[in-house]
Amino acid sequence: MLLRHTPAEVADRKALTVNPAKTCQPIGAMYAAFGIKGCLPHSHGSQGCCAYHRSALTRHYKEPVSATTSSFTEGSSVFGGQSNLLSAIETIFTVYEPDVIAVHTTCLSETIGDDIPQIADKARKEGKVPDGKYVIHCNTPSYVGSHVTGFSNMVRGMVHYFSEGTGHRNGKINILPGWVEPSDMEELRRLAKMMEVKTILFPDTSGVMNGPLTGEYKMFPDGGATVADIKDAGNSMGTLALGEWASADAARLLDTKCKVPCKVLDLPIGLAATDRFIDALRLVAGTVVPDSIAFERGQLVDLISDYHQWTYGKKVALVGDPDQLISLCEFLVTLDMKPAHVITGTPGKRFEERIKEICPEANVKAGQQADMFLLHQWMLGEPVDLIIGNTYCKYMARDLDIPLVRHGFPILDRPGHQYFPTVGYKGAMRLLESIIGAILDRKDRDDPEETFELVI
C-alpha cells in the first residue's frame, strides 16, 4: 500500500494539512498571464516559487513555460524587493522583449509589503519600460485562498490595467472562461462562433499551452488574448463570467469600471450547465441557437441514454476546484450517478451550500484540512465506484482499487486535457466517454469468464 498510514477513523485536525487539495495563489496568476498574447509572467519573490510553478505547469502541459523571477536573496527580504524588480524589468525588456510583464507577488514579497504599482511606476520613470509596453500586476499572497484565487486575481488585474470604456459599444460579448484548459477555451470560442456571436475571451491559453512541434521555438506563441482585445472588453455589450471562484471578480470589476453588465454562470461542464451557458449567450447576444449546436446536444443526450445502465446509481468521490466540482457534481446527478464525497482545498462557504443543493447526501468539505487525506478516510469508511480528480488521486485509486478519471489540475501522467475539451456538449461527451470507459474497463477486468461479454 502506498498510503499505508491513512487510518479509516477520522480524527479532527485543526493545524495539519495532509495531501492538499489545492496549491498556492501565484501559480494561478502565472497560468492566467499566459493567456495574454506576448506576455511574460513574473514572480516577485524567491527563485523557488517561479521554479516550482514553471515545473508544475510544464509537467501538466508538456509545453515550454517561460516565466521570470525577482530572485530574492536574504538582503532583498530585509530591505524590500524594489531593486530586484527594477533590475528584472530592465533585463526582461532588453533580453526577452515581451509586450507585457505580468507581475504577481508571493508570500515573501507580500509579507515584506512591496508596493508593486509604485515600483512599476518608478521603472517607467527611469525609462526601463519601452513605449507601448506594459507592466501589470496583481497581489497573490500565498497564505490566502488557493491557486484559484490567484487565477481570479490576475484576470481581475487584466481588467484593472487594460479594460476601458470609450463610450462606443463594440457589439461583442466578453467571455471569462475561468481556470480551464486551453482546449476548453478553444471550444468556448468555437461554440460562440457557431452562434455567430462576436466574443472577447480572456485569458486565452489556447495556442499557448498546446502548441505544435515545428522546429521553431516561439517564446511568445501566436495564441493568447491581445492587449487590444482586453482593452476593448470595456466596450462590450456584456460579460459571461464562467465560474464564481475564477471569473466573477473580474466580471464585476468590468461592470463597475466600464459599465459592462455581467452574468456569472457555472462552468459549462455537463448537460445542464452547458444548456445554461448557450441559453445565456443566446439571450445576451440576442441571437438564435443554430441547429448544429442542438445536434451536438442531442448527441450527448443520446450517449447518456445509451449507457445509462452503467452510470445509474454509481457512487463517485471528487476532489478539485470549486467551479469544476459544482458543474461536475451536477453532471453526475444528470447521469443518475451519486456524488458521495466532495473535497476542495479552496475555501468558500458557498461551495458547500451549492454542493448540498445539487447532491444533498454527499459529504462535502472546503478550505483548510479539506484534503485528500480526509477524502481517503471518507472512502475507507464509505467506498465508491469511481474517483474523479487530479493525478495525485492515483495513489488512493491504486490502494483502494477504484477506477480514476483524471480531471482538474494537475494532470501529470496522461495526455489529452491540452487538446480535448470537457466544456460544452462535445466536452461532456468526452467526459462521459472517460467515465464509462473507466467503469467498463473495471467490469471487464473483474468479470468472471462466464459473464465476460463481447457486447456491452
Add this chain to the structure above:
Amino acid sequence: MATTKKKKALPSPEEVRAEIISKYPPKVARKRAKQIVTPGEGQEGCAPEIMANVRTIPGILTMRGCTYAGCKGVILGPTRDIVNITHGPIGCGFYSWLTRRNQTRPASPEHPNYMPYCFSTDMQDEDIIFGGEKKLRAAVQEAFDLFHPQAIAIFSTCPVGLIGDDVHAIAKEMKEKLGINVFAFSCEGYKGVSQSAGHHIANNQIFKHVVGTDDTPPAGKFKITMLGEYNIGGDAFEIERILDKCGITLVATFSGNSTYDQFARAHTADLCTVMCHRSINYVADMLEQKYGIPWIKVNFIGAKATAKSLRRIAQYFGDKALIEKVEAVIAEEMPAVDAVAAEVAPRTTGKTAMLFVGGSRAHHYQDLFSEMGMKTLSAGYEFAHRDDYEGRSVIPTIKVDADSRNIEEIEVVPDEKRFKPRKTEAEIKALMAEGFPYKDYEGMMAQMEKTSLVIDDLNQYEAEKLIEIYKPDVFCAGIKEKFSVQKLGIPMKQLHSYDSGGPYAGFQGAINFYREIDRLVNSKVWGYMQAPWQKNPELSATYVWE
C-alpha cells in the same frame, strides 16, 4: 567516400561568448562574461577561474530553484520514514510532493513510508500576522497522534523567517514532549543563491541531530557510506545491487532509498564515498573530523566509472579477497554493457551533447556519453561552486560572500567516544602514493576539451543561442527546459528526473542510458516536423482533375 554534408566551421568559444553577452544590458553582460569560460583559457594546465555560486540576475530565466527545494526536496525528500512537515503556505509543500522521482523500497509492507504523503501547516493570513508557532506546535502533535513516526522534521518557508517563528525552539519542545526526535530546518527560500544552500542546511541539521545517535554496528567486513546519491529513477537500487554482489556493506546512503536509522548509524562506516560532490562534500569532511572516517570521490554514472569506483573502494580496504571479488563482478557485468555499447555505437558515435544540470551530473554524465562515442560540446552546473568546476585545490582561494556567510558552518571536533581514525596518516600516505584519490576531486573542467564551453547557471536565452550555433544532437537539463529545447527539434533528456527512465547508475544503468540516448537521438519524430507541402511549396503538380 561517404557523402557527409559539409558543416560550416563553428565560431571559436570566445566568439560564442561575445555573441551571447552582446544582448545583455552592460552590467548583466559583465557578470555573465565571467560565468562563461573555456577550459583552454586556463594557465599551466589548470582550469580557468569561473564565477559560480553567485546570485542570479533578477529577470533572467534561470533554471535555479530555492533553498527550501534543496533542503526539503533534494536532501530529505528521499528518506521514507521521517514525517516532513512544511511550515508555510500550502504551495511549497504541494510542489515538493512526489515530484522528484525519488524511489524507495521499504523492507516490508508494514515498514513506514511517508513519501507519498505531503504534510503542511498551510499557513493563513492570521498565522502570518499573529505568528505561526501555535499552529506548528499543534501540527506536530497531530502528526504524532496520527502516525507515531520515529522522527518529525520541520521545514521553514520564506514567510517563517520574516515573521520570526522559532522553529528550532518548537522542535526542541516537542522532542521532549513526544519522546521522538524532532528537528527543524531554517531553509527559507530566500537564503543563499540556489538550492545549494538548502543542501548545506539540510545536511548540517542531519549531521547535528541524527548522525551518531545509534552505535549499533551493522554486520559486514567492508562498511561504507554513499553520500550524495538520491535514488532518482532507481539509481540507488542498482548501486546497492552491485555493492551487495561485491560483498561491500552499505551502512547509509545520503539519502537515496534511505531511512532514519541509516543516518543514525552512518558513523559506524569505515569509508565514505561521495557521489555528488556539490551537495555533500562538507558532510564527508565532518564525518572524518568527528569520527575519523576517510572519504573518496566516486562516480557510479558510466560503466567504466563504476568499475573504477569499485576498484578504489577495494584498494582502500586492501583486502585481497575483496579486490578479487570486485574484479570478478566487473568481469561478469561488463560483457552485457559492452554488447549494448557496440550495438548502439554505429548510431551514436560522433554525435554531440550538451549538459546543464545540477552540481555533479553535468560532469558525471559526460562519462556515459563518451562511452557511446559522443562528444560533450558544452556543459555547466545549475548550482555548483567553483571547486566543482576547477577542482578542490581552489577551495582555499574561494571568497566567502554575504550570501554564503549566512549559511551555517558547523565547527566539528573529534567525538570523545567515537573518534577512531580508520587509517593512520602513514597508511593514507601509502595509499595516495599508489594513486588513491583521498579527498580529491579534480572538477568538471579537467575532463573537458580545451575548446568546449563551460557555462555556470545557464539561462533559457543562452540555451537557445547555444542550440542555434552548435546544433547538438541531444541537450540535457531539467523539466523547465525540456520543451523549449524540443520545440527547436532537438531531443532533450532530463538529467534531474530522467524523464520517466532510469536507473542510469552502475552497469545496468549504463545499458539503460545507451538505449535511451539511442532512442532519443535517432527518433523518427524529428523528421515529421515539416508537412510535405512545406517541404515543396511550389505549385508544380501535374495532376489534373479534368
